[in-house]
Amino acid sequence: MSVAEDFYSAEEAVADYVAAQEQKDQLRFLTCGSVDDGKSTLIGRLLYDTKLIFEDQLAALEKDSRRHGTVGEDIDLALLVDGLEAEREQGITIDVAYRFFATDKRKFIVADTPGHEQYTRNMATGASTADLAVLLVDARHGLMVQTRRHAFIASLLGIRHVVLAVNKIDLVNFSEERFNQIKAEFEQFASGFDFETLQAIPMSARYGDNVTGKSEKMPWFAGPTLLEHLEAVQVGEHELEAPFRFPVQWVNRPNLDFRGYSGTVASGRVKVGDEIVVAGPAKTSRVEKIISPLGEVEAARAGDAVTLTLEDEIDISRGDLLADPAARPDVADQLAAHLIWMSDDALLPGRSYLLKNGTKTVNATVSEIKHKINVNTFEHTAGKTLDLNEIAFCNLTTASPIAFDPYEANRTTGAFILIDRMTNATVGAGMVWFALRRATNIHWQALDVNKAARAEKLGQKPVVLWFTGLSGSGKSTIASIVEKKLHLEGRHTYTLDGDNVRHGLNKDLGFSDADRVENIRRVGEVAKLMTDAGLITLVSFISPFKAERQLVRDMLDDGEFIEIFVDTPIDECRKRDPKGLYAKADRGEIKNFTGIDSPYEAPENPELRIENTGDPEVAAQKVLDLLEQKGLLTNSNFVSHGDYI
Amino acid sequence: MTLPEDRLSNLRRLEAESIHIIREVAAEFRNPVMLYSIGKDSGVMLHLAMKAFYPSKPPFPLLHVDTTWKFRDMITFRDETAKRLGLELLVHTNPEGLEKGIGPFSHGSSLHTHVMKTEALKQALDKYGFDAAFGGARRDEEKSRAKERVFSFRNASHGWDPKNQRPELWNLYNARVSKGESIRAFPLSNWTELDIWQYILTENIPMVPLYFAAKRPVVNRDGMLIMVDDERMEIKPGETVEEKMIRFRTLGCYPLTGAIESNADTLEAIVREMLIARTSERQGRLIDQDESASMEKKKREGYF
The missing domain is CATH 2.40.30.10 (Translation factors)
Structure with missing residues (x-):
């Protein structure tokens, strides 16, 4: 070829190519199946056959195959895909990895996700941005529990196009009968899901049959190869x-x-x-x-x-x-949603999380777990908490109304994540089912006699004095002295004490983490009503979790929540042991005892920290001094007790 | 073949996704910065940032970590770019490294990269108290990158923990960090090298001349063509400086960046060369070749 010819064709070719690129679209899909099903091998095969593996990567792959490979002398295509060192050593895929390849027709972005049950969250992550799912099954084993799980999660995340990749067909002698059997079983099972397309393909990822090229060993199969299908499938743009x-x-x-x-x-x-x-x-x-x-x-x-x-x-x-004003979204502060839990720390109903939906972030709590869904059997079960990788149907309440659509109608405005307020971790992913009650219909009963009016009548500024600390730290003793002194000064007070409330309002609650959260939430709500009534409320509760104390703080207006940390070391508390509880806990007679087998999360920035003084009178005086400093005892128009004398 | 009526093309979908990510960072963080490394990926990222906020300017400065061993053409291009776009440019060099005279020839590529790039970057982020830093990395570059989030969380010592990454669903990015912690944001995560070049071609984005083939002085060292960019490069016995038609697929410190022989002196010719390329771009970087897990290790230590 002459230089001039070469130059001409180069210009021409690139111009054509660029024009073609403008016409090329993108398909995002995920692959799921356990590593034994050959998922990583399948992706490796797609990259290899579409020439996306460069020579230097191939050289590195050959080196790695000798070190970690599981297929003897052949190149182990799975190694190309399993990126992280730990995964290569363990031979499993533990996180979502994204892969890229392109043909003349499309660019593909593949989310490669692990198939084990403990990685449900990773699969959901990959599925959240995918248009299509490739579900792998091993032809020898047929449909497994995990195949059902994968189909369910794909459907839950709104994927409407599915490929059933019946892999390792070479190991069942390329049997048409076996393939048809698996296909029929899956179609029957999947009829309950709302998939628009479902294409079953018999293949061998290891040898490349029906992946990118038609298999000569399966003349009975008239359908497309995997790549042909991926190039052609029309994913409607809902x-x-x-x-x-x-x-x-x-x-x-x-x-x-x-x-x-x-x-x-x-x-x-x-x-x-x-x-x-x-x-x-x-x-x-x-x-x-x-x-x-x-x-x-x-x-x-x-x-x-x-x-x-x-x-x-x-x-x-x-x-x-x-x-669009002609088709408005829901605006509500209560909604029902499917929730996938993604954190080692269980979901606790009543605890405050951050909810991000669209570009809005608000405080939210799960008010009720309606039922959990077993991802393998789809059975509904009852539950008070939600653990890592569990899925539930829940009611949520947001601190202010949000605008959204059901997830089924809109994958963007119907999706949300939950963020832990303390660790900042993403702990949950949610898909809105429907609004429970439209916020536009909620009108707070406007009362002429309001908090300010009642407080003025009482001549005081209502606050909540929240005493937190270990059992036996002296919270109740100090609170009791403070209340007496306030009372003597003519203040209107009320004390909520842990033990007393548990005998009445909260007698249905135990000491599990979930119940502890609910315990504090209720007490917080009562304290809020007391504050609304104009009272100075003293709350003496162990309240071990930061998140719940924050929840109560958020319920109240600025400056109304005064956190008093009675910081008595556990050894001292144990020595005092006024109710003999530590002794019982040590004998194993009490479970979930704070400081023994249940954690106490100390406040980082309490309004007041009372170190072990040994003298509750001194401690109580510190509380009163703080109130004085904050100007909470100055604006009253009451006649002090002394003036009567 | 044509796309069905108004289906988004691959490039337009990538462009929109990147702009969304860039805006999300600007809206959620107190003090973000864009790492500008002068290369083609940085160039595309910066171009997208200009579009994301038009007619406003991007609400964050650019930061270049200067190892003092970049190609001279890169520095010229960097300063011109910041001036042309009217953006604030911060340049940071590790003062201790400079004092000790750390360089790739005297101290080897690994120590040089650690001190003058990784440590220098951490210093700069701490110095200005940035809580988010944009980087131009792509998932197709390397295996450990393939698993990285778009919003990649870094602890207070800038380390990355690949086993404990935040789940990232839909386009809902979690931007919450505590004091001292930060997010590295990667708007080009889903682009491939080819997408980058196609976009440069379509958008006509200015690029450092080093990407285009020209006659340049090089020596062949350990199988790589190293350009003699300044007098600090010692010519070893047995080496000869030759004038060759070369260009670079990736740009970094000149002693660590291998050139390829090429006649591609236009964007069209570069794209064409890409299409028939049989080696991936990172091969031009000495720092990745030691071990296939070396990138993961560097990233855990705080490298981009």
Whole structure:
């Protein structure tokens, strides 16, 4: 070939190629199955056959195969995929890995997820962004419990396209009968799920049969190879057909003349001149301009990252959801959802978590676990808590209303994550089923006699004095002295004591973590009512968990919650042991005893920390001094006790 | 073949996803920064950031960790880019490393990278108190990267714990960190090398001239073509400096970056070369070749 010819064809080829790229779309899929089913080998095969493995990686692979390989002399394609050192050594895939390959028609992003039950959360992670799932089964073993689990999780996460990859068909002599048997069984089982396409393919990932090339050994199979199917399958864009939704990410305000709202169109379409509504406040306006990465445009669609300007100046900020006024989202502070738990620390109903939905983050609690779902049998079981990798149907309450759609209708506005407020870990993933009660219908009973009026009448500032500390630390003794002194000064007080409340209001609760959370939540609510009544409320509870103390703090107005940490060392508490509880706990007669076999999370920044003084009178005086300092005892118009004399 | 009516093309879908990530970081963090390493991935990331906030400027500065061993063309390009776009550029060099004269020739690639890149980066992040740092890394580059989150959590000593990563679902990124902890954000996670070049071509993004083939002085050392970029490069006995038509697929410290012989002097020619390439780009980097798990190890220590 002459130089001139080469040059010409290069220009030509690249121009054609770039034009073709503009027409190439993207398919995201996940593969699931246990490592024994040959999942990593299958992905390795796809990368290998589509020439995505470069020579130097191949050299490294050959080296690794000799060290860790499980297939003797052959190159172990699975090693290409199992990235982390620990995984290569253990021969299992423990995390989600993303792989990339492309053909002339499509670019593919593969989420490679582990199949064991203890990795349900990883599979859910991979499935959350996938359009299609490839479920592997070993032809020798047929449908397993895990196959059902994978189909269920894929369906729960809203995947509508499934490939049943009947792998290792070479080990059953490429048997058509065996394949048809597995296929029929799966189709019957999957008929309960809402899959739009279901394609079963017999294959051998190890030898490449029906992965990228038609197998000569299975002339009986008339269907497509895996790659042909992945290239051709039309994944409908449901988000495009759904009504317009636009979670505002960032307010773009370069100068006084421009106010734009940046975000990604979650669903539907929008064009210049369209009317939009801010969900919640229900203010409407019209779209003035749409700025896309390509410049100013007339219209945008689901998936586009754009900046919108509106005709009217209305107050919009991050977290707001712009929507089609003709098809509005739900706005509610109570909702029902499926929840997948992803943390080693169990979900505790009543505990406050952060809920992120769209671009909005709010405080939320799981108010009730309606039922747990066994991922293998789909049976509903009762439960008070939710452990790692468990799935449940729950009711949630958010601290302020959020705007959302059911997940089934919208995979973006219907999804949320839960974040632990103390560790900041992502602990749960949720899919909204429906709104329980529309917030727009909730109206707080507006009372003319309110907290301020009652407090004024009593001539005091209502606060909650929250005493926390180990059993035997002296909380109740100190609280009792403080109350007496306040009473003598003419203050209106009330004491909630752990033991007393447990005999009445909370007598249905035990000492498990879940019950402890509920115990504190109820006491918090009662303290809040007392505060509303204008009282100074003294609460003396072990209250071992930070999260619950924070929950109560959040229930009250700023400055109303005064946390007093009675910091007496456990050895001293044990020595005092006023109720003989430590002795019982040591004998194993009491379970979940704080400080023995249940943790106490000390406050980091209490309003007051009382170290072991040995003298409760001194400790009580410290509390009164603090109240004085905070100006909580100064504004009263009451006549002090002494004045009567 | 044409796409069904208004289906998003691969590049447009990637572009939108990256812009979403960049905006999310800007909105959620107190003090973010964009690591700018001058290479093609950084160039694309910066281009996306300009689009994400248009008509505003990106609400964060750029940070370059300068090992003092970058190609001279890179430094020129860096300063021009910041000026052209009107962005604040912070440059940090490890002062102790500088004082001790740490360099790749005298101390070897591993120590040099640790002191002048990894340690220097941590110093800079601590110095300015950044709680989020954008990086241009892609999951297709390397095996341990394939498992990294888009929002990758780092503890107070900047370490990465691959076994204890936060689950990351949908496009709901968890931006919560405690004091001292931070997030490395990777907006280009789902791009491949080919996507990057196609996008540069489509968008006509300016690139450092070193990516384009030209006659440059090189020596062949340990099977790699190393460019003689300044007088600090000693020519060993038996080595000869040759003028060759070369270019770089990846850019870093010049003594650690291998060139390839090539005539590709236009973007089109580079893309064409990519299409028939049989070696992955990281092969041009000496630091990855020691062990296949070496990247994972470096990342645990705080490398990007």
